[in-house]
Amino acid sequence: MDMSRLYNHLIVRRIGPPARKQPQQRNDRVALGKCETCFDERAPSDLVKFSCGHKSCYKCLEKFITGALRDESMFPPQCCGQPFEFDRFRIAPELYAEYHQKMIEWTAPKREAHDGACVIDQATKELMELAVKEGWQQCRKCERMVEKTFGCRHITCNCGHEFCYLCGADFLPWRCNCGENEYDPGAEEDEAAVEGDPRDQAIAVIGGLDADLIMIPSRILDRGESVLANEYHETLGGKGANSAIATYRTCHKRPLKDQGGVEYPGDDNIQVKMIGAVGDDRYGQKFIVELNENRVDVSGIVTVPDTRSSICFVMVETSTRENRCLFTLGATATWRKQDFSIPEQLGGGTRPDLAIAQMEIDKEVVETMIETAGKAGIDSCLNAAPATPIGKRVYRHVTHRLANESEAAIKSGRDRDEVxxxxxxxxxxxxxxxxxxxxxxTLGAKGAFYANAMGSDHCLAFDVNIEDTTGAGQVDFLGLLD
Incomplete structure (x- = not known):
């Protein structure tokens, strides 16, 4: 017997035939990208990349475009100062058509200078006749036609030019060319009150616009300790932005989704305007779009070049849902006392009926706001957060003052447990x-204590499920508005 053949046969039987080469498993999962506006994860095909490098989903892109089509000051739609490249995007034909129309309407070049009188076409002639009939004014800088629906005669055009609505002349503080009389910003309001003519009311919310970076750990960490967070979120907030949206929703009718169109009681004649500052970064544009979506007037928001928007780091404890906040002012720190020295500056160009302020802005700036409002007879609401002492002379101008227990302790010189x-x-x-x-x-779960010249009382809190206390302090004053 050929022992070598037998040996080879046993080896083959023991080891078996050569193993088949297993095909490599394909990973068919597509890596997701993140929209830098809503922070949702999306497939690459559902994202657009702007020339500045930021990415957005198509839903947020349409919000950007729609917001720019509503407000000429935001046109053309852009990110980081660079206009969108529409030939690279998939957008609805009707939206693109509207954008194209606005591009023609808002960016058409002016007529070239020439000798002699201008030849006025029939359409322009009819427009000018209608303007005279309706009492409209034309901005001397950009030549747009302006119609005033409410407020004082001090007009700030979209181009930034300020003029008097009655005479059309350039507006100077407290004076115009309507005659020798000194300009009185409250004259029209007084006349309307005498005649019984109802007018729209304006609430100005002056405060911070912060991008919130939220960590949710199982507990708040101690000094020198590192704790793993269970969740991380990025959202828009700030005491000013939270107050503005909450104020609008309190003052206006709004359908409830879960009750088939039941409406909140409200007054449609109340305008809510946000007065704040953002940086020329991705957060600044998001604030304008989102506040627009929530029907808040954003004409009082200033974009500060070469500056970051304010950032707030928030820790929310999982078990109690209580939070701790740490923030940087960013663009909010650019406000100065002279920015609020006359009543119209409190409302971003128009005199408000109520000015709501928080202490996120420099203390001296807030004090100027309150004093300007008080001297002009404008009601004010001071939400004393973060806790910062203000001058005693300012208190006599405050109509409504809110503080939580910690802030009340600091402002009154007491320890926290003494409140x-x-x-x-x-x-x-x-x-x-x-x-x-x-x-x-405000007392958290214990409700709130109020006092005025008529008396005082303790209002118990409603029994609710606590999801998150972030932003709760900014809506306590809404009971006063209601």
């Missing part, structure tokens, strides 16, 4: 003695 049911009336009375007309101390 309790026994001390609430004393703390409130101290601020009333300084000239504040209405004082509210």
């Amino acid at each position: 309790n049911e026994e001390s609430w009336p004393t703390i409130a009375q101290e601020f009333l003695n300084r000239g504040v007309r209405n004082v509210v101390i």
Whole structure:
């Protein structure tokens, strides 16, 4: 017997035939990208990349475009100062048609200068006749026609030019060319009140616009400790932005999705305007789009070049849903006292009926706001957060003053544990003695304590499921508005 053949046969039987080469498994999962506006994850085909490098989903892209088509000051739609390249995007034909029409309407070149009188075409002639009939004014800088629907005669055009609506002349502080009389910003309001003519009311919310970077750990970490967070979110916030949206929703009818169109009671004649500052970054444009979507007037928002928007780092404890906030001012720090020295500046060019402020802005700037409002007879609401002491002379101009327990302790010179049911009336009375007309101390789950010249009381809180306390402090004053 050929032992070598037998040996080879046993080896083959023991080892077996050569193993088949297994095909490599294909990973068919497509890597997702993130929209830098809504922060949702999307397939690459559902994202567009702007020339500046930022990415957006098509839903947010349409919001950007729609917002720019509503407000000429935002046109053309852009990111980081660079206009969108529409030939690279898949957008609805009707939206592109509207964009093309606005491009013609808003960017058409002016007529070239020439000798002699201008030849006025029939359409222009009819427009000018209609303007005279309706009492419209024409901006001397950009030549746009302007119609005033409410407010004082001090007009700020979209191009930035300020003029008097009655005489059309350039507007100077407190004076115009309507005659020798000094300009009185409250004259029209007084006349309307005498005649019983209802007019729209304006609420100006002056405060911070912060991009919130939110970590949700199981507990708040101690000094020198590192804790793994369970969740991370990026969203838009800030005491100013939160207050503005909450104010609009409180004052206007709004259908409830889960109750088949039931409406909140409200007044459609109330305008809410946001007065704030953002940087020329991706967050700044998001704020304008989102506030527009929530029907807040954004004409009072200033974009500061070469500056970052304000950033707030938020920690939310999983078990209690209580939060801790750490923020940088960014563009919010650019406000100065002279920016709020006359009543019209409180409303971004128009005199408001109520000015709402927080302490996110420099203390001296806030004090100027309150004093300007008080001297002009404009109601003010000061949400004393973050806790920053203000000059005693300012309190007599404050109509409504709100503070939580920690802020009340700091402002009244007490320890936190000294703010309790026994001390609430004393703390409130101290601020009333300084000239504040209405004082509210918010107490979290215990409700709120209020006091004024008519009396005081403790209002218990509603029994609700706590999801997150972030932003809750900015809506406490809405009970006053309601």
